[in-house]
Amino acid sequence: LLLEPRKRRPGEPPLEAGWIPFLGVALDYGKDPLAFLRETQKKCGNVFTCKIAGKYFTFITDPFSFPAVVRQGKNLDFHKFAIGFSQRVFGHADFLAPVYYNGFREVHSIFHQTLQGPSLTQLAQSMLGNLQAVLRQNLPKGEDWAVEGLQSFTNRVMFDAGYLTIFGQQDAGPSADGDNNRTDNKSDLCMRQVAQHFLVFDRAFPEMAAGLPIHLCVRAWLAREALAEKLNHSRLQRNHSMSALIRRRMDAFDSMPLDERGKAGTHVSMLWASQANTLPAAFWSLYHMLSSPQALSAARAEVDRVVEQSGDPDQPISISREQLDSMFVLGSIIEEALRLSSASIMIRVASDDFTFTLDSGQTAAIRKGDYIAMYPQLIHMDPEIYPSPTEFQFDRFLDEAGQRKSEFYKNGRRLKHYLVPFGSGASECPGRFFAMCEIKMFLVLLLWHYDMELAQSDAQHRLSTDCTRAGLGILPPTQDVLVRYKVRPRSSSSSCPQQGQQTGEGDSDRTVEVTE
Numbered sequence: 001l002l003l004e005p006r007k008r009r010p011g012e013p014p015l016e017a018g019w020i021p022f023l024g025v026a027l028d029y030g031k032d033p034l035a036f037l038r039e040t041q042k043k044c045g046n047v048f049t050c051k052i053a054g055k056y057f058t059f060i061t062d063p064f065s066f067p068a069v070v071r072q073g074k075n076l077d078f079h080k081f082a083i084g085f086s087q088r089v090f091g092h093a094d095f096l097a098p099v100y101y102n103g104f105r106e107v108h109s110i111f112h113q114t115l116q117g118p119s120l121t122q123l124a125q126s127m128l129g130n131l132q133a134v135l136r137q138n139l140p141k142g143e144d145w146a147v148e149g150l151q152s153f154t155n156r157v158m159f160d161a162g163y164l165t166i167f168g169q170q171d172a173g174p175s176a177d178g179d180n181n182r183t184d185n186k187s188d189l190c191m192r193q194v195a196q197h198f199l200v201f202d203r204a205f206p207e208m209a210a211g212l213p214i215h216l217c218v219r220a221w222l223a224r225e226a227l228a229e230k231l232n233h234s235r236l237q238r239n240h241s242m243s244a245l246i247r248r249r250m251d252a253f254d255s256m257p258l259d260e261r262g263k264a265g266t267h268v269s270m271l272w273a274s275q276a277n278t279l280p281a282a283f284w285s286l287y288h289m290l291s292s293p294q295a296l297s298a299a300r301a302e303v304d305r306v307v308e309q310s311g312d313p314d315q316p317i318s319i320s321r322e323q324l325d326s327m328f329v330l331g332s333i334i335e336e337a338l339r340l341s342s343a344s345i346m347i348r349v350a351s352d353d354f355t356f357t358l359d360s361g362q363t364a365a366i367r368k369g370d371y372i373a374m375y376p377q378l379i380h381m382d383p384e385i386y387p388s389p390t391e392f393q394f395d396r397f398l399d400e401a402g403q404r405k406s407e408f409y410k411n412g413r414r415l416k417h418y419l420v421p422f423g424s425g426a427s428e429c430p431g432r433f434f435a436m437c438e439i440k441m442f443l444v445l446l447l448w449h450y451d452m453e454l455a456q457s458d459a460q461h462r463l464s465t466d467c468t469r470a471g472l473g474i475l476p477p478t479q480d481v482l483v484r485y486k487v488r489p490r491s492s493s494s495s496c497p498q499q500g501q502q503t504g505e506g507d508s509d510r511t512v513e514v515t516e
């Protein structure tokens, strides 16, 4: 029965089932999803169903119809797909089982309580302290240029600071020179191992997303188990300066009928969610800024203006809520980098047969169990919405007054969903404000403390995105590029973020607040 070709029923959207049994159009889709969807849209219109690896996906490609999907009526379920996938990849419990239902709802509400609103201020404050500490430990202090891969540099700094902010740090005890605030070699080595395991695990995501069982991706499986070992509750309990997000999740999981490995699996999923998109997004923001002389000079002027107001340039940077919010140039650079590199897919499962009505009034009959999919890259690369869509224009998200631009049009109508790197509706990323904030702070610190430029040969050629990860979020570059950097001469005494130290929420009196 599985091999019997599905017939299009009256009222259903056009069906692209390909000619290969089971796979359907999986190969064409997998080669270049954006090109495939554009072609099919031209042929079939704004709604069509594709058979991909035995499953039926109905793509809604008209951005004006997105709100009807993300409003998530009773017929469209987000959790069924997301939890099934997450369980398979991270090896945690099946949270759709009735025994976990109430506990899971509570766990889900923790995202918003700890990543947004007043908690975000604390989290951002902690991240700023950790970023300054990591930079202080890693960057050259003399006047010579250091040379490194931009991706490896970004991953190192952002992974370490992000990890310490979310999971806290192991108590390393006083170091030989008596400096309690320094991370000694032992815990530094530990952090490098965690980062290495994370990258190995993350690299296997395209295969796992395509359905390959993790046990067949042996290196990824071993890396995942090593991460789960690091994030088990007895170890985490020894960490200090842990975020409220993880503290509250630990309490919630302790009150559920889960074994220790099952609890650790949920923390591995949180580690992945907090890092997998942030690292490439930070990379592209920095890369595009360094590649564009206009972007770099506008960003530097903005940072100098804002940071100089905040007191003693020799002290670790403190940034108030208003100051961070007033950095529209950096905001525009990050949003433009996200627009160019984001290739996520939003999926819902039809929990019943129903009829979907598009914004135009056109209807489409949907079968129970089919997937409804939206692919925001179609919007991000639409030349009608974004002229010269493949070009980086640092001021694309600035209006005439130099403030954040939020008016974009298609067919003369204003769009609600013009930039969707964080998803939308029930599945919208709860960490989006924190993500914007941490990338902004990363750029502020680099611009303030360092001179940085792409190595000459790398400055001339354009990097491309790694499309094998299409559907998974922010695409990384296909290769790394060299960057050189040194301490920015400022005054005789100011150099790098000297006094910064790793901080947890509430550890520091710096003020960093961000707007949602």
Ligand code: HEM
Pocket: 082, 111, 115, 273, 274, 275, 277, 278, 281, 344, 345, 346, 347, 421, 422, 423, 424, 426, 427, 428, 429, 430, 431, 432, 434, 435, 436, 473, 474
């Ligand atoms: C630039 C950085 C980021 C991007 C582009 C991004 C993007 C996304 C997207 C597209 C989704 C929805 C996936 C879906 O529809 O299934 C998502 C979900 C999620 N993200 Fe992010 N994210 C980023 C950073 C973060 C950070 C820093 C955190 C936490 C500290 C985080 C936590 C989460 C969580 C917990 C979910 C799952 C939400 C749920 O199950 O309802 N993300 N993210």
